Amino acid sequence: xxxxxxxxxxxxxxxxxxxGEETSVVLKGIDLSVRRGEFLAVLGPSGSGKxxxxxxxxxxxxxxxxxxWLHGKLIADEDETELARIRSKEVGFIFQxxxxxxxxxxxxxxxxxxxxxxxxxxxxxxxxxxxxIKVGLEDRMYHYPNQLSGGQQQRVAIARAIATNPTxxxxxxxxxxxxxxxxxxxxxxxxxxxxxxxxxxxxxxxAKIASHASRIVRILDGNISEGGLEDA
Amino acid sequence: xxxxxxxxxxxRMALQNIRANRMRxxxxxxxxxxxxGAVIGLVTIVEAVSGELMGExxxxxxxxxxxxxxxxxxxxGLTDKDLEVLRNVEGVEGLSPTVSLTTSSxxxxxxxxxxxVEGKNTLYFxxxxxxxxSGRAFNEQDMSGDAYVCIVxxxxxxxxxxxxxxxxxxxxxxxxRYTIIGIYKKSDNMMSMMSDDSTLAGTILVPYKNALNMxxxxxxxxxxxxxxxxxxxxxxxxxxxxxMKNLYNENEDFFAVYNFSSLMDMVDSATSMMSGLLGGIAxxxxxxxxxxxxxxxxxxxxxxxxxxxxxxxxxxxxGRIQIQFMIESIVxxxxxxxxxxxxxxxxxxxxxxxxxxxxxxSGSAILLGFGFSAAVGIIFGWMPAKRASExxxxxxxxxx
Numbered sequence: 001x002x003x004x005x006x007x008x009x010x011x012x013x014x015x016x017x018x019x020g021e022e023t024s025v026v027l028k029g030i031d032l033s034v035r036r037g038e039f040l041a042v043l044g045p046s047g048s049g050k051x052x053x054x055x056x057x058x059x060x061x062x063x064x065x066x067x068x069w070l071h072g073k074l075i076a077d078e079d080e081t082e083l084a085r086i087r088s089k090e091v092g093f094i095f096q097x098x099x100x101x102x103x104x105x106x107x108x109x110x111x112x113x114x115x116x117x118x119x120x121x122x123x124x125x126x127x128x129x130x131x132x133i134k135v136g137l138e139d140r141m142y143h144y145p146n147q148l149s150g151g152q153q154q155r156v157a158i159a160r161a162i163a164t165n166p167t168x169x170x171x172x173x174x175x176x177x178x179x180x181x182x183x184x185x186x187x188x189x190x191x192x193x194x195x196x197x198x199x200x201x202x203x204x205x206x207a208k209i210a211s212h213a214s215r216i217v218r219i220l221d222g223n224i225s226e227g228g229l230e231d232a
Numbered sequence: 233x234x235x236x237x238x239x240x241x242x243x244r245m246a247l248q249n250i251r252a253n254r255m256r257x258x259x260x261x262x263x264x265x266x267x268x269g270a271v272i273g274l275v276t277i278v279e280a281v282s283g284e285l286m287g288e289x290x291x292x293x294x295x296x297x298x299x300x301x302x303x304x305x306x307x308x309g310l311t312d313k314d315l316e317v318l319r320n321v322e323g324v325e326g327l328s329p330t331v332s333l334t335t336s337s338x339x340x341x342x343x344x345x346x347x348x349v350e351g352k353n354t355l356y357f358x359x360x361x362x363x364x365x366s367g368r369a370f371n372e373q374d375m376s377g378d379a380y381v382c383i384v385x386x387x388x389x390x391x392x393x394x395x396x397x398x399x400x401x402x403x404x405x406x407x408x409r410y411t412i413i414g415i416y417k418k419s420d421n422m423m424s425m426m427s428d429d430s431t432l433a434g435t436i437l438v439p440y441k442n443a444l445n446m447x448x449x450x451x452x453x454x455x456x457x458x459x460x461x462x463x464x465x466x467x468x469x470x471x472x473x474x475x476m477k478n479l480y481n482e483n484e485d486f487f488a489v490y491n492f493s494s495l496m497d498m499v500d501s502a503t504s505m506m507s508g509l510l511g512g513i514a515x516x517x518x519x520x521x522x523x524x525x526x527x528x529x530x531x532x533x534x535x536x537x538x539x540x541x542x543x544x545x546x547x548x549x550x551g552r553i554q555i556q557f558m559i560e561s562i563v564x565x566x567x568x569x570x571x572x573x574x575x576x577x578x579x580x581x582x583x584x585x586x587x588x589x590x591x592x593x594s595g596s597a598i599l600l601g602f603g604f605s606a607a608v609g610i611i612f613g614w615m616p617a618k619r620a621s622e623x624x625x626x627x628x629x630x631x632x
Binding site: 080115116117 | 238241538542550551625
């Protein structure tokens with residue numbers, strides 16, 4: 001499908017952590033460009049720096065050096081409140097272990113980011129309902145997470161991630177806690193969302209899951225390289 | 233910035249958390265419950281008791297000074313002439329002497345050995361206008377000394393006149409036939425409660441001069457002085473005391489002058505001192521309760537680190553996280569405060585029953601209870617909420 005304008009751009013991103021006397025360098029100059037409508041997989045083993053990269057992409061963290069533009073906005077030296085606003089508008093998170101609030105229904109979980117986005121009551125309810133129907137949970141809306149299967153829980157999490165219509169969907173090992181069959185279903189949903197024009201960035205260590213993406217970058221020891229499946 | 237959905241959602245979450253951790257929440261709230269309960273209970277009791285005392289004193293008469301004399305060898309009591317001197321003291325509006333004696337009364341053929349007889353003048357009824365239940369009070373004609381009319385109290389009606397004609401009926405006192413012209417309500421103040429005597433048939437009021445004739449010595453041992461509205465009570469009291477001293481040859485041992493409004497002031501200051509003391513106790517127990525809440529909130533924050541991280545990832549600003557936890561702590565302390573108020577009012581109801589006083593629901597105490605518990609929630613919830621809001625979302629999400 002036709003790709004749109006560049007919506008994410010990284011130039012020379014580094015991330016260092018002070019560990020007492022030592023400084024550990026986790027990211028060593030990442031350059032990355034993502035265009036609207038892309039389905040990108042960031043493939044790398046654990047300890048490669050992919051989680052740190054994800055945190056920076058998701059505006060949970062800021063880089064030590066380098067420039068990061070998200071949706072045309074340079075993300076640098078923002079305070080916590082401003083970062084929260086950017087996350088609310090631009091990023092939808094999907095986690096390996098779903099991270100649903102256990103005491104809230106599926107519906108309430110999907111409502112949560114909409115509350116933080118200051119959406120009106122009526123609009124919020126309609127939107128949450130629409131999202132749950134979209135992921136095929138119209139008859140599970142008022143179930144609690146522990147009444148849902150893993151695949152269903154991940155679908156709730158996906159509905160929650162797309163509710164605010166963010167610029168990018170950021171998925172961290174989205175199938176890591178699922179069996180193969182449900183994992184494949186979730187991937188199917190990702191393809192659907194991508195076909196609608198949503199930009200997806202998926203972090204994984206699993207080359208097979210990465211193969212679902214239309215583009216793969218590899219990350220190893222804090223360095224990034226474009227790489228096709230043939231290298232996996 | 234702050235919308236109702238956030239508050240509504242926080243409220244819902246707060247109640248869910250309290251319900252999910254019932255035992256822990258209850259123990260946490262116990263400090264607030266006991267603190268608020270104690271304050272409400274004690275304040276209500278103090279208010280009720282002091283209200284009762286004040287009520288009695290004002291029954292006895294605001295704007296009234298009482299003079300009591302004790303018999304001495306020199307002087308049996310106050311004569312008509314003495315009364316005239318007191319009547320002319322500056323600031324005095326009038327006097328109402330009380331002559332009281334216990335004697336026997338006869339109704340029909342029944343003899344009642346112990347009957348209180350009190351002599352009153354017309355001024356007494358002017359100042360105690362609401363005591364006549366039926367019939368009429370004494371008038372000027374009754375005061376001549378040869379009008380044999382009387383007013384009986386309810387217990388005399390009950391004890392001696394049951395089933396008989398009351399108004400217009402006749403009672404034999406000291407050989408004279410008195411016609412009953414009214415029934416009055418005896419004030420059930422502390423003094424009369426203490427001198428409650430079951431052998432007493434009741435009290436009969438007769439014109440003051442008739443009572444003087446019954447006692448035979450022609451003197452008055454007790455009187456009430458009504459002070460002019462605009463006169464200074466304390467100054468009038470001083471002048472009366474000086475006059476009495478003069479009448480008793482500078483000997484202060486044989487009379488007493490009471491000013492009920494100064495007694496009321498005393499009760500008032502005792503009550504406010506008591507309230508201050510209670511306030512002190514209250515602030516200590518609320519401090520303890522507040523620390524309990526802070527502790528529980530800190531535990532809650534560290535237990536829910538992951539939830540906080542998730543909320544932040546979903547776009548919650550630090551301010552919103554802080555508001556959420558503040559609301560939780562306020563709800564916790566308000567629920568505690570509410571239970572405490574119920575407990576305190578319960579204590580007050582039981583205390584009122586035991587002390588046979590009237591239970592008065594004190595609105596200010598309830599408001600105070602709610603205000604205090606809300607304040608505790610805000611003050612002691614602030615630090616844990618701040619800590620929650622400052623959690624790093626990355627670490628928080630990673631926490632297990």
